[in-house]
Amino acid sequence: MPEDVCTPAVCTTSDLIVGFANSGAELTAWLTRYAGEPTVDEVDVVAARDLRAALLTLLRAHSDCAGEDEVASAQGYLERIAARYPLVPRISAEGCTLVPAQTGVLGVFGAVLAAVTNLAYQGGWPRVKVCKNIGCHEAFFDKTRNCSGLYCSPACSSQVSMRAYRSRQRSA
Ligand SMILES: [Zn+2]
Numbered sequence: 367m368p369e370d371v372c373t374p375a376v377c378t379t380s381d382l383i384v385g386f387a388n389s390g391a392e393l394t395a396w397l398t399r400y401a402g403e404p405t406v407d408e409v410d411v412v413a414a415r416d417l418r419a420a421l422l423t424l425l426r427a428h429s430d431c432a433g434e435d436e437v438a439s440a441q442g443y444l445e446r447i448a449a450r451y452p453l454v455p456r457i458s459a460e461g462c463t464l465v466p467a468q469t470g471v472l473g474v475f476g477a478v479l480a481a482v483t484n485l486a487y488q489g490g491w492p493r494v495k496v497c498k499n500i501g502c503h504e505a506f507f508d509k510t511r512n513c514s515g516l517y518c519s520p521a522c523s524s525q526v527s528m529r530a531y532r533s534r535q536r537s538a
Contacts, residue, residue, distance in 0.1 A: 379481040379484050379485045379488075379490075380481070380485055380490060380493070380494055380507040381507075382477060382478060382481045383421070383478065383481050383482060383485065383494050383505070384494060384505045384506060384507055386418060386421070386478050387418060387421060387422055387425060387494075387496075387505035388504050388505050389418065393411060393414055393415065393418070394406055394411055397410060397411065397414055397471060397474060400474045400477070401470050401471045401473070401474045402470075403470050403471065406471055410471045413447075413475065414471075414475070416443065416447075417444075417447065417475055417478065419440075420440040420441075420443045420444050421440075421444075421478070421482070422496065422505070423436050423437060423439075423440035424437065424440055424441070424444075425494055425495055425496045425505050426495075426496050428491075428492050428493070428494060428495040428496075429495040429496050429497075429498055429516070431496070431498065444479075448479060450472070450475075451466065451468065451472055451473075451475040451476035451479055452466075452467040452468070452476065453465065453466060453467060453476055453479060453480050453483065454466075454467045463480070463484050464480040464483050464484060465477075465480055466479075466480055490507075492513060493507055493508040493509075493513055493515075494506075494507055494508075495507075495508050495515070495516075497516075497517050497518035497519075497522050498516040498517060498522075498526070499517055499518070499522035499523075499525055499526050502517075502518060502522050504518045505518075506518035506519075
């Protein structure tokens with residue numbers, strides 16, 4: 367990746383992806399908030415869970431902790447469902463971004479796919495990763511200059527080095 371492509375900045379695009387990936391048990395609330403609709407049905411939640419699982423697999427791939435087979439199946443899944451959430455170009459004098467063609471919950475799924483696409487065009491997609499601290503595994507946007515970040519926060523990073531230190535002490 368050329369170094370100048372990614373100025374370390376968290377933009378709304380990566381925020382949307384990270385927020386969706388980290389929605390955890392709050393998935394329905396997250397969907398309701400973004401869709402602006404009071405009723406999100408069971409079918410929507412199942413679709414959201416599948417989409418989130420596929421994206422999380424790719425985020426784990428960005429952190430070098432996903433198997434080839436699961437990455438291939440996540441990619442296949444995303445290719446199949448992409449047609450359900452079409453995107454359209456929004457063109458201005460300054461440039462162009464992709465936006466969802468639909469509204470409501472389907473529009474939220476479209477917005478997530480658009481965020482990935484727009485971020486990928488800016489060179490930032492490989493920067494959305496999962497934290498390597500076992501027991502955290504939160505999605506985060508890697509702001510390091512050379513895209514070498516492994517942990518979501520300094521707290522996770524020091525937990526891991528503390529654990530490594532203790533295990534060295536034990537084996538010494
Ligand atoms: Zn973490």
